[in-house]
Amino acid sequence: xxxxxxxxxxxxxxxxxxxxxxxxxxxxxxxxxxxxxxxxxxxxxxxxxxxxxxxxxxxxxxxxxxxxxxxxxxxxxxxxxxxxxxxxxxxxxxxxxxxxxxxxxxxxxxxxxxxxxxxxxxxxxxxxxxxxxxxxxxxxxxxxxxxxxxxxxxxxxxxxxxxxxxxxxxxxxxxxxxxxxxxxxxxxxxxxxxxxxxxxxxxxxxxxxxxxxxxxxxxxxxxxxxxxxxxxxxxxxxxxxxxxxxxxxxxxxxxxxxxxxxxxxxxxxxxxxxxxxxxxxxxxxxxxxxxxxxxxxxxxxxxxxxxxxxxxxxxxxxxxxxxxxxxxxxxxxxxxxxxxxxxxxxxxxxxxxxxxxxxxxxxxxxxxxxxxxxxxxxxxxxxxxxxxxxxxxxxxxxxxxxxxxxxxxxxxxxxxxxxxxxxxxxxxxxxxxxxxxxxxxxxxxxxxxxxxxxxxxxxxxxxxxxxxxxxxxxx
Amino acid sequence: xxxxxxxxxxxxxxxxxxxxxxxxxxxxxxxxxxxxxxxxxxxxxxxxxxxxxxxxxxxxxxxxxxxxxxxxxxxxxxxxxxxxxxxxxxxxxxxxxxxxxxxxxxxxxxxxxxxxxxxxxxxxxxxxxxxxxxxxxxxxxxxxxxxxxxxxxxxxxxxxxxxxxxxxxxxxxxxxxxxxxxxxxxxxxxxxxxxxxxxxxxxxxxxxxxxxxxxxxxxxxxxxxxxxxxxxxxxxxxxxxxxxxxxxxxxxxxxxxxxxxxxxxxxxxxxxxxxxxxxxxxxxxxxxxxxxxxxxxxxxxxxxxxxxxxxxxxxxxxxxxxxxxxxxxxxxxxxxxxxxxxxxxxxxxxxxxxxxxxxxxxxxxxxxxxxxxxxxxxxxxxxxxxxxxxxxxxxxxxxxxxxxxxxxxxxxxxxxxxxxxxxxxxxxxxxxxxxxxxxxxxxxxxxxxxxxxxxxxxxxxxxxxxxxxxxxxxx
Numbered sequence: 001x002x003x004x005x006x007x008x009x010x011x012x013x014x015x016x017x018x019x020x021x022x023x024x025x026x027x028x029x030x031x032x033x034x035x036x037x038x039x040x041x042x043x044x045x046x047x048x049x050x051x052x053x054x055x056x057x058x059x060x061x062x063x064x065x066x067x068x069x070x071x072x073x074x075x076x077x078x079x080x081x082x083x084x085x086x087x088x089x090x091x092x093x094x095x096x097x098x099x100x101x102x103x104x105x106x107x108x109x110x111x112x113x114x115x116x117x118x119x120x121x122x123x124x125x126x127x128x129x130x131x132x133x134x135x136x137x138x139x140x141x142x143x144x145x146x147x148x149x150x151x152x153x154x155x156x157x158x159x160x161x162x163x164x165x166x167x168x169x170x171x172x173x174x175x176x177x178x179x180x181x182x183x184x185x186x187x188x189x190x191x192x193x194x195x196x197x198x199x200x201x202x203x204x205x206x207x208x209x210x211x212x213x214x215x216x217x218x219x220x221x222x223x224x225x226x227x228x229x230x231x232x233x234x235x236x237x238x239x240x241x242x243x244x245x246x247x248x249x250x251x252x253x254x255x256x257x258x259x260x261x262x263x264x265x266x267x268x269x270x271x272x273x274x275x276x277x278x279x280x281x282x283x284x285x286x287x288x289x290x291x292x293x294x295x296x297x298x299x300x301x302x303x304x305x306x307x308x309x310x311x312x313x314x315x316x317x318x319x320x321x322x323x324x325x326x327x328x329x330x331x332x333x334x335x336x337x338x339x340x341x342x343x344x345x346x347x348x349x350x351x352x353x354x355x356x357x358x359x360x361x362x363x364x365x366x367x368x369x370x371x372x373x374x375x376x377x378x379x380x381x382x383x384x385x386x387x388x389x390x391x392x393x394x395x396x397x398x399x400x401x402x403x404x405x406x407x408x409x410x411x412x413x414x415x416x417x418x419x420x421x422x423x424x425x426x427x428x429x430x431x432x433x434x435x436x437x438x439x440x441x442x443x444x445x446x447x448x449x450x451x452x453x454x455x456x457x458x459x460x461x462x463x464x465x466x467x468x469x470x471x472x473x474x475x
Numbered sequence: 476x477x478x479x480x481x482x483x484x485x486x487x488x489x490x491x492x493x494x495x496x497x498x499x500x501x502x503x504x505x506x507x508x509x510x511x512x513x514x515x516x517x518x519x520x521x522x523x524x525x526x527x528x529x530x531x532x533x534x535x536x537x538x539x540x541x542x543x544x545x546x547x548x549x550x551x552x553x554x555x556x557x558x559x560x561x562x563x564x565x566x567x568x569x570x571x572x573x574x575x576x577x578x579x580x581x582x583x584x585x586x587x588x589x590x591x592x593x594x595x596x597x598x599x600x601x602x603x604x605x606x607x608x609x610x611x612x613x614x615x616x617x618x619x620x621x622x623x624x625x626x627x628x629x630x631x632x633x634x635x636x637x638x639x640x641x642x643x644x645x646x647x648x649x650x651x652x653x654x655x656x657x658x659x660x661x662x663x664x665x666x667x668x669x670x671x672x673x674x675x676x677x678x679x680x681x682x683x684x685x686x687x688x689x690x691x692x693x694x695x696x697x698x699x700x701x702x703x704x705x706x707x708x709x710x711x712x713x714x715x716x717x718x719x720x721x722x723x724x725x726x727x728x729x730x731x732x733x734x735x736x737x738x739x740x741x742x743x744x745x746x747x748x749x750x751x752x753x754x755x756x757x758x759x760x761x762x763x764x765x766x767x768x769x770x771x772x773x774x775x776x777x778x779x780x781x782x783x784x785x786x787x788x789x790x791x792x793x794x795x796x797x798x799x800x801x802x803x804x805x806x807x808x809x810x811x812x813x814x815x816x817x818x819x820x821x822x823x824x825x826x827x828x829x830x831x832x833x834x835x836x837x838x839x840x841x842x843x844x845x846x847x848x849x850x851x852x853x854x855x856x857x858x859x860x861x862x863x864x865x866x867x868x869x870x871x872x873x874x875x876x877x878x879x880x881x882x883x884x885x886x887x888x889x890x891x892x893x894x895x896x897x898x899x900x901x902x903x904x905x906x907x908x909x910x911x912x913x914x915x916x917x918x919x920x921x922x923x924x925x926x927x928x929x930x931x932x933x934x935x936x937x938x939x940x941x942x943x944x945x946x947x948x949x950x
Contacts, residue, residue, distance in 0.1 A: 204753045239749065249732075257725065264717070268630065268714075268790045269713060270711065271710055274710065274714065279721060281677045281707070282677065285722060285726070285762065317739060321735045322735065326801075474711070
């Protein structure tokens with residue numbers, strides 16, 4: 001099938017185009033193709049690059065490009081294939097037929113850090129985003145609804161997207177007053193609730209005018225279970241854009257907050273985990289975070305900077321968001337703090353010691369190493385001349401470092417490490433077999449950087465090994 | 476009745492002494508005197524000063540010294556008077572007969588601020604606290620249980636209380652190994668749940684050794700509904716002391732976080748209240764705070780500093796808790812930010828304008844002006860040469876400023892203010908009569924610093940007046 005055939009075979013059906021087929025766009029396409037209150041033909045468009053073409057070919061060949069625990073992914077993908085209402089392409093001609101265009105491309109921040117991993121500068125690279133919006137403007141219908149889902153610097157829909165699209169339409173000699181532009185952010189969580197995190201979750205939305213907001217509302221009601229998860233309309237697009245980055249800045253700051261306390265707990269001989277557990281019993285304090293090796297993933301590490309950047313670059317403010325920038329910088333340094341904790345505790349130099357990393361991906365039971373905090377931790381160990389190896393049941397190649405983790409724990413343990421570091425929260429490390437395997441090694445140090453070990457495990461391991469835990473001064 | 480008679484009449488009954496009869500100690504005394512699973516004779520001891528004697532005389536005369544909304548206060552006080560098991564005194568002889576001593580005195584921080592209300596320095600004044608502990612040591616039984624409830628710098632029970640008490644016992648030629656010392660913090664909230672915030676709430680506790688922790692547990696189980704609100708024992712006294720200041724630092728930081736966003740919302744034409752409401756729907760973000768005029772009360776304004784001070788002064792750390800100190804400093808400046816918002820918006824100079832403050836106490840429906848953020852806000856207006864007056868239904872004398880608020884709103888409005896500022900969340904300001912009274916005035920500016928006005932109220936008021944709201948750039 002080609003694009004033309006796909007379009008012809010869906011004549012009369014509203015066409016939804018999803019721009020960008022990454023972690024959000026690919027699953028968003030499935031949710032729209034399986035709309036609960038509507039019937040859409042969905043065209044997923046990716047860039048005409050090697051990676052883009054690979055994603056598109058994979059989708060059209062019936063192989064979903066993202067591996068995820070959620071069985072609904074396969075189910076939704078299969079359904080859309082049976083219905084034949086989902087087609088992927090790199091052909092920009094698709095924009096011309098779309099009634100609704102959902103923008104799900106990335107908008108990146110380029111960070112500059114010093115040798116201690118503290119943030120020394122950053123820049124928001126708007127150009128690729130603007131170029132994608134221009135592509136829409138060059139081809140779209142004048143009355144299309146453009147729904148931006150990308151996490152953007154607040155002000156972008158109003159100051160960038162709207163003028164860019166309108167100028168492009170005017171250049172084509174078309175009216176620019178019929179286009180509707182809205183913003184609504186997803187709260188996608190890759191993992192077992194992947195589809196539900198779109199279909200069964202609260203949404204915040206807005207439009208650049210009343211008609212745009214109405215159009216977004218009408219559309220979202222067809223794909224989200226708004227009876228159980230009511231929509232929230234905010235006053236303007238600045239508000240929803242700000243809400244998204246505020247959400248993630250809040251979380252980043254809560255994580256950063258606990259870093260200092262983690263060190264204080266160490267000095268005071270205190271188990272910070274039990275302290276945090278005790279405090280979180282209060283509903284007013286339930287969002288307090290636990291200590292850990294660092295923050296991973298695409299959002300928390302950059303969204304506060306998007307917000308701060310926009311304040312002075314798009315919204316006319318004269319100050320940065322200092323606290324949010326500080327939070328990012330502190331979080332970026334967490335892996336180094338985690339390394340320093342080991343350095344302070346370990347009785348001799350780390351140099352030439354054999355260190356085994358248990359887990360390299362950015363979160364538990366996921367095989368994704370992008371923005372993993374284990375990487376800077378690894379670099380600290382490397383700079384200290386440790387001999388490094390790694391284990392990860394989900395990762396046999398760690399592109400950011402070039403090393404190849406063992407996927408089998410017994411194989412990994414044959415090096416008889418001096419120090420084994422629990423660096424990712426894979427559930428298998430909590431299992432009895434892991435404890436047994438560790439106990440079969442010669443006496444070593446076990447360093448839990450995320451508080452994963454249970455007290456029973458700790459007691460067993462302590463019969464042979466020395467156990468230390470980040471944020472626990474009592475061990 | 477005198478102390479001797481009281482003691483004699485309770486021979487055979489365990490005696491609990493509460494040291495310090497302030498906001499915590501006075502209500503704690505009532506809770507112990509009405510223990511749910513025990514029978515105690517309670518002696519409340521205050522200092523032999525004018526204020527202390529006044530409190531003691533008032534209690535013994537049957538007048539509870541703190542005015543509060545909670546009907547249980549009167550009920551518990553009356554019950555203890557009927558049982559005759561509560562006596563107040565300034566006589567240190569009481570310490571000699573106590574089986575349990577609960578320390579509920581204050582431990583203050585002396586803050587130094589610059590002209591912009593930013594924190595420029597601070598000092599923890601431990602001396603009065605140590606002196607109170609010495610008083611205990613000079614008189615107490617060698618096997619007394621001393622339960623510290625005061626919010627102290629982490630490390631205090633172990634590094635200050637224990638050595639001070641043991642030295643005092645040894646000086647008296649008594650054994651120092653029988654004393655039990657514990658720490659457990661209350662989460663008292665003056666207001667309608669005053670008694671419940673002690674009797675029906677979670678507690679965290681610890682002891683300087685196992686026996687001490689056991690003794691604290693046994694006692695707490697007799698006064699708290701631990702079946703519904705289970706106790707949490709932490710590993711050592713450093714941990715519980717740290718938990719308390721961490722709790723309040725967390726809250727202070729969450730408040731400080733929203734300050735910058737408040738200004739950004741203003742620049743972006745965004746209603747930050749609707750944004751925060753939308754975000755708080757997520758359980759992981761439910762502790763996000765709303766913007767406001769500032770932080771009041773005794774705890775949040777100093778506890779983060781207690782923590783930071785202890786890190787370098789008691790626990791041997793080399794760094795301060797920078798984020799927590801920054802949070803206090805930002806919060807201290809919030810009233811100034813609130814003033815600057817008005818200055819930016821108001822079309823002419825504030826100088827010589829008549830400004831009416833609606834509410835001067837530190838929180839809604841409470842008549843307490845100590846540490847009220849309205850005070851620095853008032854000082855900013857004063858420095859700008861505004862003509863100031865105030866209304867507060869609960870406060871007819873504002874000692875911190877020397878002015879006397881009107882308690883009747885109509886009286887307050889006869890000045891025909893240029894600007895009326897809603898500065899405290901008294902419920903009466905949300906009522907229809909208030910809206911009517913404001914609408915009867917000549918056109919003016921109404922400045923809501925806490926987001927108290929409903930959208931209905933705002934619409935009505937806007938028919939005549941100009942309404943601005945802190946954190947709302949859309950108005």
